[in-house]
Amino acid sequence: MRFGVALFPSKQLQDWVNSYRKRYDPHYSLIAPHLTLVNAFEATEEEAETIASQLREAVKNHEPFMLKTSKISSFHPVNNVIYLKVDPQEAITALHKDLNDLLESPGMQYKFVPHITVGQKLSDDEHWDVYGALKMQGIDHEEEIDRVHLLYQLENGQWTVYETFRLGKEAEL
Template sequence: MNYSVAIFPSEHVQQEANSYRKRYDSAYALIKPHMKVRQPFPLNEEDDLIDAVSELKRIARETAPFSYQIEKVSTFAPAHNTLYFKVTPSEELKTLHEKLYHGFFEGEKAYAFIPHITIAQNLSNGEYADLHGTLKLKQFQYEEQATQFHLLQEQEDGKWTVKETFTLGEE
């Protein structure tokens, strides 16, 4: 089974993201708007899951709640026709990301950490150009609070569900 770790933004930001995702995100039905802080990783044994949860509890306990800003729409073009809400990478967010690649979660990073919330992906060149042209003119300014992160589990149908939630700074 594949797992990942993500932070869900506020309901307001999720609604804003979904207003675009419904039409432009091929993964709309698979997962709600989120900021991934650990790329997917496999856990094959029940003991591995128990160890992962234990380590995530430790990381959450040692991580204080923090704020982060969403400042605009950005893109992964030309590599991918993907648009996203760009999250300013605070020190706390970068530290959490690093913790999720050490110890039990040791692993290679497939990509540089670019915190974001996807709002459109797998677009044709025409769709991408139209939507990007419209969205780059709009203001998106949100101050968000991260108080939890979530262990997500990929289901056989490709949907991601919350396996467990971890509250930051909680004993």
């Protein structure tokens, strides 16, 4: 099975992102808007229980934090992905690093850039049209993130939550 670790922003931010994703992201129906902390990796169902236990302990070392967004950006020319840039901060970077160290960095291809995908797999012309329009409006948003999720991929390609973990020493499900 394929697993990954992500955080989901508020419904308000998801609704804004989805208003574009439904047109510009072929993965729109497969997963809600999210910030990937650990890229997809293979594990058995038995291994998933151990991974969940390890994650449950690891997230206790990370307190809830503020997620801030302020602009639209792009990974062009590497690929035609348009994303909502999450302002970098130590809390997100440390959480990403610890979880990837714990799981031995599965699927790491690129440097970690905290973001929420708005559009992907676009032609060059479509990429520049959409990017130009979105970049002019930007989005200032701030919210507290207090949980992360271990996800697994269903046979039809959709991702669903395997287990949710509250951040912080005092957090209980």
